[in-house]
Amino acid sequence: MHDHRRLGRELDLFDTDPLMGAGLPYWLPDGAVVRHTLEEYVREAERAAGYRHVYSPVLGKRELYEISGHWAHYSDDMFPPMRLGAEEVVLRPSLCPHHALIYRSRSHSYRELPLRMAELGGMYRSELSGVLGGLTRVRSIQLNDAHIFCTLEQAVQEARAALQLIARAYADLGIRAARHRLSLPGEAGREGAGGGKYVADPGLWRRATALLREVLDSSGIPYEEAEGEAAFYGPKIDVQITDPAGREATLSTVQIDFHQPERFDLHYIGPDGAKHRPVMVHRSIIGSVERVVAHLIEQHGGAFPAWLAPVQLLILPVSQAQLSAAEKLLRRALDQGLRAELAGPEHGSLGARIRAARLVPYQAVIGEREAEADGDLVAVRLRDGRRPGAVPGAELLARIAARVAARGPELWDAVVDAV
Numbered sequence: 264m265h266d267h268r269r270l271g272r273e274l275d276l277f278d279t280d281p282l283m284g285a286g287l288p289y290w291l292p293d294g295a296v297v298r299h300t301l302e303e304y305v306r307e308a309e310r311a312a313g314y315r316h317v318y319s320p321v322l323g324k325r326e327l328y329e330i331s332g333h334w335a336h337y338s339d340d341m342f343p344p345m346r347l348g349a350e351e352v353v354l355r356p357s358l359c360p361h362h363a364l365i366y367r368s369r370s371h372s373y374r375e376l377p378l379r380m381a382e383l384g385g386m387y388r389s390e391l392s393g394v395l396g397g398l399t400r401v402r403s404i405q406l407n408d409a410h411i412f413c414t415l416e417q418a419v420q421e422a423r424a425a426l427q428l429i430a431r432a433y434a435d436l437g438i439r440a441a442r443h444r445l446s447l448p449g450e451a452g453r454e455g456a457g458g459g460k461y462v463a464d465p466g467l468w469r470r471a472t473a474l475l476r477e478v479l480d481s482s483g484i485p486y487e488e489a490e491g492e493a494a495f496y497g498p499k500i501d502v503q504i505t506d507p508a509g510r511e512a513t514l515s516t517v518q519i520d521f522h523q524p525e526r527f528d529l530h531y532i533g534p535d536g537a538k539h540r541p542v543m544v545h546r547s548i549i550g551s552v553e554r555v556v557a558h559l560i561e562q563h564g565g566a567f568p569a570w571l572a573p574v575q576l577l578i579l580p581v582s583q584a585q586l587s588a589a590e591k592l593l594r595r596a597l598d599q600g601l602r603a604e605l606a607g608p609e610h611g612s613l614g615a616r617i618r619a620a621r622l623v624p625y626q627a628v629i630g631e632r633e634a635e636a637d638g639d640l641v642a643v644r645l646r647d648g649r650r651p652g653a654v655p656g657a658e659l660l661a662r663i664a665a666r667v668a669a670r671g672p673e674l675w676d677a678v679v680d681a682v
């Protein structure tokens with residue numbers, strides 16, 4: 264069974280230091296490669312789906328969270344405010360209020376809707392130090408977040424499209440949703456009581472819940488309803504994952520929100536020339552980079568899909584005599600944008616070097632026979648034990664590049680003969 268905390272340290276992906284503080288992991292170079300690749304993947308998928316990206320600060324004034332409702336319903340999870348002269352500023356507990364302000368800063372016509380605003384940004388949670396650990400319980404969170412400002416008629420389609428982005432990402436990452444959950448409020452929200460965990464507006468809860476049921480039903484996705492799991496401002500669809508011990512956690516979410524547009528007095532100008540209230544669809548495709556990387560580590564035992572692997576290709580000259588052929592191949596691989604390294608004989612016997620690189624998806628062994636062959640052959644070994652045999656270096660690089668571009672967990676496209 265894989266524990267991401269142990270593997271993360273063993274594989275030099277991330278770590279913590281008591282002086283930085285509990286729940287504040289830092290990323291080592293190999294972990295940073297995985298994270299950067301994931302972030303670029305998400306931004307690319309979002310750009311292709313019509314999202315536009317913004318950056319907003321990780322701090323906000325206390326008044327911002329009083330308007331959003333976080334102060335009344337969520338302050339237990341927030342860091343205490345910092346006093347700056349007459350102001351109080353807070354590390355943000357979510358990105359939504361900032362995005363609502365960015366939307367509000369310009370006037371919008373119905374023609375601009377749906378307006379899809381995305382950001383991979385930091386948010387903070389004041390978890391108690393007793394429950395912190397690894398990448399799953401952290402105080403600093405990098406969230407793949409987006410808010411779609413749209414008309415009521417567009418909301419279901421936007422939420423459905425977000426579920427499709429999530430399904431696509433899971434296939435590319437080689438992970439699987441354990442189940443979909445429609446998360447509803449507990450007692451307080453249902454009865455519309457004030458204060459407490461949920462905003463009091465029974466009509467809001469009913470409308471949003473009906474729309475989310477429609478999203479799930481029309482997507483043909485089976486789901487279970489769970490009370491007491493909603494956000495304070497509305498119900499949500501949670502995409503649940505399980506760790507190797509069977510513990511469940513939420514990775515991705517989709518929400519339809521009537522509350523924040525009301526609180527921030529958002530509007531757009533309709534075809535009638537009058538002001539109308541937009542709906543906000545909140546959604547996260549891969550959740551936080553911390554949680555998704557923890558899950559990827561556990562799911563794959565550190566053997567990331569080739570497109571995410573910190574090192575994709577390891578080049579292994581059998582002896583010093585093949586070093587120049589190996590260096591030539593390394594140069595070509597790097598020029599093509601692959602993450603390649605060379606491990607020469609000074610790193611030990613060939614067997615030892617191969618074992619040390621057991622998580623690297625592709626290994627190219629260059630021996631006497633390969634180096635002397637016309638078309639500079641390499642003997643290919645895959646991480647999963649398959650040996651597709653000897654191919655020209657250029658062909659290997661082209662195959663790897665094609666697999667990396669296609670994403671997903673598969674390593675080799677053609678049917679290969681075991682040697």
Ligand SMILES: [Zn+2]
Nearest residue numbers: 358359410545
């Ligand atoms: Zn949000």
